[in-house]
Amino acid sequence: MKVGFIGTGSMGSMLLDAFITSGALMPQQIFASNRTLEKVNLLAQRHPGLNVCSSNAETVKNSDVIFxxxxxxxxxxxxxEIGKEVLYGQIVVSITSPVQIHHLESALPCKIAKIIPSITHLTLSGASLCMYGSRITEKDRLLLENLLGxxxxxxxxxxxxxxxxxxxSSCGPAFISFFLDQWIEAAVEMTGIGRQELTALAGEMLLGTGKLxxxxxxxxxxxxxxxxVPGGITAEALAHLSLSLDGVFHQLITTTHTKYQEDLSKCDELFDDTKP
Known part of the structure; x- marks a missing residue:
């Protein structure tokens, strides 16, 4: 199987690195292109054998699955740019949440899937969110999930x-890290304990909590x-958190959903313009 990556910025390079680190893909199986060719060349230096493509069309021509x-x-x-190069049997995978499957199915003749990755994949962990278009077969789904697995x-x-x-799954690591960073900052300021020591402790705590x-x-x-324990230190601190954070998570969800709806409206307008 040959896998293409169009776009090797933060998430594209993260996925590429994770697939190679896990052994799911060899560099020789990967074809990659980016508006800034230097970024792809740097990836090829890190992963000798990776195929650097001079255009997105070249990536499509050489790949079975294109992210x-x-x-x-x-x-x-x-x-x-790529519409005339895409073939029916290829699988195109979008990792962008506001771009809808029906947008891509109306614009491209191939099989369409949408996968939302997470930075946690750098440690071969976390969930990848999978959605499939009407042309995706059971065999296609298994192929993608075996790769992502x-x-x-x-x-x-x-x-x-x-x-x-x-x-x-995707924003959560930033939200949790923000909470921990604020907690660590307060602890360092109030007790004088070392930041590095607490950061390591917080990471181990978070890992253990996830496993539980x-x-x-x-x-x-x-x-x-x-x-x-009722009446204990943790219970008293939790009661304080409950009061302090009242409504915060409703506001967080409102914020992310409002921005998503704005982006979705822009994508609807964008893809209306791509129709023949």
Whole structure:
């Protein structure tokens, strides 16, 4: 199998690195292109054997599966560039949440899937959110999930839930890191403990908590009850958090969904212009 990457920015290069690190793909199986050719050349230096393509059309011509790792408003130009090169039997995978499957199926003749990755794939962990178009067969789905299974836990979702699930799987690492960073900052300021020491401790705590939720059979509220003894320090601190964070997560979801709807409207306009 030959896999193409159009766009080797933050998420494109992350996926590429993860697939190679996991052994799911050899560099020789990968074809990559980017508006800035230097970025692809740097990847080829890091992964000798990787095929550097001078154009996106060249990437398409050489690939069975093509990951589109570009920003939503770049899709119009990209489709005009590769549309005549895409064949029915190829699988095009978008990693951009506001670009809808029906947008791509109306503009390209091939099989369409949408996958939302996470930075956690750099450690071969986390969930990848999978959505499939009408032309995707069971064989295609298994091929994609076997590939993604080497770097993540593939989870099929409804496209209508892509925003809220992305809040957890894709945006979540940034949200949790923000919380930890604020907590660590306060601890360093108030106690004088070393930042590096606390950061390492917080990372181990987060890793262990994740395992308790995924492997230990705990639900979040059960974990709180198990740790927070009534009348104890943890319980008192949790009561403070409950008051301080009241409404915060509703506001967070409102913010991400509002921005998503704005982006979705722009994509609707964009793809209306791509119709014949």
């Amino acid at each position: 589109l790792c570009v920003k939503p408003l770049q899709y119009k130009a990209l489709i005009h 080497a770097i993540s836990h593939p989870l099929e979702i409804e496209e209508s839930h892509v925003r809220i699930t992305s809040d957890f 939720l995924t492997e230990g059979g705990f639900k979040p509220h059960e974990l709180q009850e198990r740790v927070a």
